[in-house]
Amino acid sequence: xxxxxxxxxxxxxxxxxxxxxxxxxxxxxxxxxxxxxxxxxxxxxxxxxxxxxxxxxxxxxxxxxxxxxxxxxxxxxxxxxxxxxxxxxxxxxxxxxxxxxxxxxxxxxxxxxxxxxxxxxxxxxxxxxxxxxxxxxxxxxxxxxxxxxxxxxxxxxxxxxxxxxxxxxxxxxxxxxxxxxxxxxxxxxxxxxxxxxxxxxxxxxxxxxxxxxxxxxxxxxxxxxxxxxxxxxxxxxxxxxxxxxxxxxxxxxx
Amino acid sequence: xxxxxxxxxxxxxxxxxxxxxxxxxxxxxxxxxxxxxxxxxxxxxxxxxxxxxxxxxxxxxxxxxxxxxxxxxxxxxxxxxxxxxxxxxxxxxxxx
Numbered sequence: 001x002x003x004x005x006x007x008x009x010x011x012x013x014x015x016x017x018x019x020x021x022x023x024x025x026x027x028x029x030x031x032x033x034x035x036x037x038x039x040x041x042x043x044x045x046x047x048x049x050x051x052x053x054x055x056x057x058x059x060x061x062x063x064x065x066x067x068x069x070x071x072x073x074x075x076x077x078x079x080x081x082x083x084x085x086x087x088x089x090x091x092x093x094x095x096x097x098x099x100x101x102x103x104x105x106x107x108x109x110x111x112x113x114x115x116x117x118x119x120x121x122x123x124x125x126x127x128x129x130x131x132x133x134x135x136x137x138x139x140x141x142x143x144x145x146x147x148x149x150x151x152x153x154x155x156x157x158x159x160x161x162x163x164x165x166x167x168x169x170x171x172x173x174x175x176x177x178x179x180x181x182x183x184x185x186x187x188x189x190x191x192x193x194x195x196x197x198x199x200x201x202x203x204x205x206x207x208x209x210x211x212x213x214x215x216x217x218x219x220x221x222x223x224x225x226x227x228x229x230x231x232x233x234x235x236x237x238x239x240x241x242x243x244x245x246x247x248x249x250x251x252x253x254x
Numbered sequence: 255x256x257x258x259x260x261x262x263x264x265x266x267x268x269x270x271x272x273x274x275x276x277x278x279x280x281x282x283x284x285x286x287x288x289x290x291x292x293x294x295x296x297x298x299x300x301x302x303x304x305x306x307x308x309x310x311x312x313x314x315x316x317x318x319x320x321x322x323x324x325x326x327x328x329x330x331x332x333x334x335x336x337x338x339x340x341x342x343x344x345x346x347x348x349x350x
Contacts (some may be wrong), residue, residue, distance in 0.1 A: 090296035
């Protein structure tokens with residue numbers, strides 16, 4: 001009996017609170033609907049402001065990416081050139097030592113042939129690697145341009161869709177369409193614009209596949225250049241040793 | 255009284271030493287966790303053709319270490335994903 005009394009009290013209290021809240025909420029919604037026409041220009045300006053801000057941030061990021069890529073490429077070129085020069089100098093020392101040991105004309109000719117074969121193999125390997133790098137860099141630039149175009153198109157579509165939605169709402173306000181309908185239509189149109197942008201974004205992120213292709217193509221080209229080089233060096237060494245069947249190195253003439 | 259004074263002095267000294275150690279640790283530059291890049295040193299010339307060929311193969315390994323670094327540039331392309339995603343927030347239906 002005592003519990004029943006408590007339940008009644010709670011129910012009664014809840015009804016009083018609901019009695020106050022429901023009209024307040026309904027009034028707020030009604031006001032929002034009625035005020036939609038008055039707030040259109042403010043909302044539209046707010047969206048424009050955000051767009052400008054986001055565009056600015058995107059541009060800053062794009063510049064950062066471009067600068068970073070350029071810096072890294074320059075560093076890469078410098079390090080590669082430095083390494084190549086170091087190994088070139090070392091190879092000259094190796095050949096000089098071999099030349100000291102080559103005494104007969106046959107040995108000298110064999111060494112000359114070997115040297116030419118090695119030099120040609122190195123030139124071919126470096127040229128193939130440089131071409132692979134160049135193609136890779138061009139591919140990276142193309143991917144950047146492609147992404148930029150796709151993003152700019154998607155953001156422009158979003159902006160135009162939003163503008164069209166607000167234009168329509170403004171026109172409806174002028175012709176006295178029910179504010180509730182205007183608000184609902186605008187909400188639906190904006191949601192559709194956002195959804196479209198979302199699906200456009202997903203398509204843009206699929207461009208990652210082209211990046212993977214670029215990396216793999218470069219890897220394969222470099223691997224082939226190295227494999228070809230190794231084969232050429234192996235052949236040159238075999239040919240060279242064939243001229244000196246008793247020793248792996250030229251021996252002084254007697 | 256003397257015991258108390260000694261205790262205060264001892265505690266004070268410990269606190270000062272503790273502070274000194276703490277500040278000196280903070281002032282130390284962070285230790286680099288990036289291992290130094292391994293450079294392959296070209297082998298000395300011996301007059302042996304096998305050593306020359308060995309040097310040629312080492313040269314490839316050394317060059318490959320640099321070649322791998324460039325691949326990282328491709329992943330930088332998508333570093334603007336966050337900024338692109340921001341545009342989704344330019345309009346919020348809940349604001350209506």
